[in-house]
Structure formats: C-alpha cells, structure tokens
Amino acid sequence: MSSSPLHGSCFCKKIQLELSxxxxxxxxxxxxxxxxxxxxxxxxxxxxxxxxxxxxxxxPAENPKTSDSGKKYVNYFCKDCGSPLYGGAVDExxxxxxxxxxxxxxxxxxxxxxxxxxxxxxTAQRMEWILPVEGAAQFEGMLPAR
Numbered sequence: 801m802s803s804s805p806l807h808g809s810c811f812c813k814k815i816q817l818e819l820s821x822x823x824x825x826x827x828x829x830x831x832x833x834x835x836x837x838x839x840x841x842x843x844x845x846x847x848x849x850x851x852x853x854x855x856x857x858x859x860p861a862e863n864p865k866t867s868d869s870g871k872k873y874v875n876y877f878c879k880d881c882g883s884p885l886y887g888g889a890v891d892e893x894x895x896x897x898x899x900x901x902x903x904x905x906x907x908x909x910x911x912x913x914x915x916x917x918x919x920x921x922x923t924a925q926r927m928e929w930i931l932p933v934e935g936a937a938q939f940e941g942m943l944p945a946r
Contacts, residue, residue, distance in 0.1 A: 805818045805819055805820040806818070806819040806820075806846075806906055806911050807819075807906070807907050807908070808885070808901070808905035808906040808907055809857075809905065809907055810877075810878035810880075810881050810883035810885060810905065811878070811881040811882075811883045812878060812880050812881035812883075813857075814857050814858040814878060814880050814881070815855060815856075815857045815858050815859075815860055815878050815883075815885060816855070816856045816857050817853060817854065817855050817856075817885060817886070817901070817905065818853075818854040818855075818856075819846065819848060819852060819853055819854075819901060820852050820854075821848065821849060821851075821852035823846040823847055823848050824847045824848065824849070824898065825847045825918050825919050825943070826844070826845070826846055826847070826903075826915055826916070826917050826918050826919075827844075827845050827847055827900075827917055827918070827919045827920065827921055827943070828842050828843070828844055828845075828917045828919075828920045828921070828933060828936070829842060829843050829845055829920075829921050829922055830842045830920065830921070830922040830923060830924075830925045830926040830927075830930075831867075831868045831921070831922035831925060832868055832925065833865070833867055833868055833873070833875075834922075835925075837875055837877075837884045837887075838884060838902070838904070841927050841930065842926070842927075842930070843902060843903075843904075844902075844903040844904070844912075844917065845900045845901060845902060845903060846900075846901040846903060847898055847899070847900055847901075848898070848899050848901060849898065849899070850888075850896050850897070850898065850899050852899075853886065853899045853901065858878070858879070858880070860876040860877055860878060860879070860885055861876070861877055861878070861879035862874050862875070862876055863875045863876075863877065864890075867889070868922065868941075868942070869889075869941065869942040871889045872889065872890050873887060873888065873889050873890070874887060874888065874890050874894075874896065875887040883905065884902050884904075884905075885901070885902060885905050886899045886900055886901045886902060886905075887899075887900050887902075888900050903915075916933065916935070916936070917933050917936045918936055918937065919936055919937045919938075919939065919943065920932060920933055920936050920937070920938050920939070921939045921941065921942055921943055922939070922940070922941060922942070923938050923939060923940050924940040924941070
C-alpha cells in the first residue's frame with residue numbers, strides 16, 4: 801500500500817474510516833456470510849491489523865455470529881444506511897483480532913488499481929462461472945492460521 805492512508809466511508813457518510821499500513825492480504829471471499837452481507841456473490845477485502853484501522857463519525861453497529869469457519873465473528877456496519885464496513889473474528893473477551901475491511905467502502909476506487917487479490921478463500925463455494933484469480937492462492941475454506 802502507498803505511504804498515504806486509504807479513506808473510506810459508509811453510503812450516508814456518517815462513518816468514515818482510515819486505513820494505514822500494509823494489508824496482510826487482499827482477499828476475495830466466496831463464503832455464504834460475505835455473500836449475504838454484500839448482496840453479491842463474493843467480496844473483496846483488505847485484511848489488516850486493527851491498529852491500522854481508524855474510525856470517525858458515528859459508531860458502527862455490530863452483528864455477531866458464528867462464521868462458516870466456526871469462529872465468533874462480528875460484522876460492523878452503519879446503523880443508518882446499512883453499509884457493511886469491516887468485520888473480523890473476535891477472541892473470548894470480544895476483542896477484534898484482525899480487521900477485514902470491505903473494499904467497496906473506499907471513497908476513491910482508483911486506490912484499488914494494482915491491488916490484485918493475493919488470495920481467494922471459500923473457493924468451494926465460488927460460483928462455477930467465476931474464474932480463479934490468476935496468481936492468487938486458493939483455499940477451499942478459511943486462510944490457514946499464521
């Protein structure tokens with residue numbers, strides 16, 4: 801990622817986010833949860849350290865659930881317009897471990913040029929008419945633990 805932070809917001813602009821630092825991965829996710837959250841057949845996500853994500857404006861609403869991987873996962877979205885912003889697995893104390901930022905919330909989509917996904921997850925659920933991203937690591941489920 802460039803030295804300048806990426807900026808994003810929800811649809812109604814009541815929540816803004818700033819993303820600094822390098823993502824651990826840029827991932828296409830084909831899981832059921834991402835399809836339901838986005839209303840599309842996959843999502844493009846920046847997987848980042850929680851310390852690299854700053855929020856301002858309104859506080860996001862939370863939607864906790866057990867994810868396809870069996871972990872407790874919380875999705876954060878705007879309570880006014882419903883835009884999904886980010887999510888992530890949480891530990892026993894409810895602390896977000898890593899932020900999965902939805903790339904569609906970035907204000908300037910030019911920042912996505914050259915940000916080809918490095919990984920695809922839940923490929924077992926990928927629509928058969930969607931081709932794998934050339935050069936991206938492929939996982940039938942979640943990324944292996946680091």
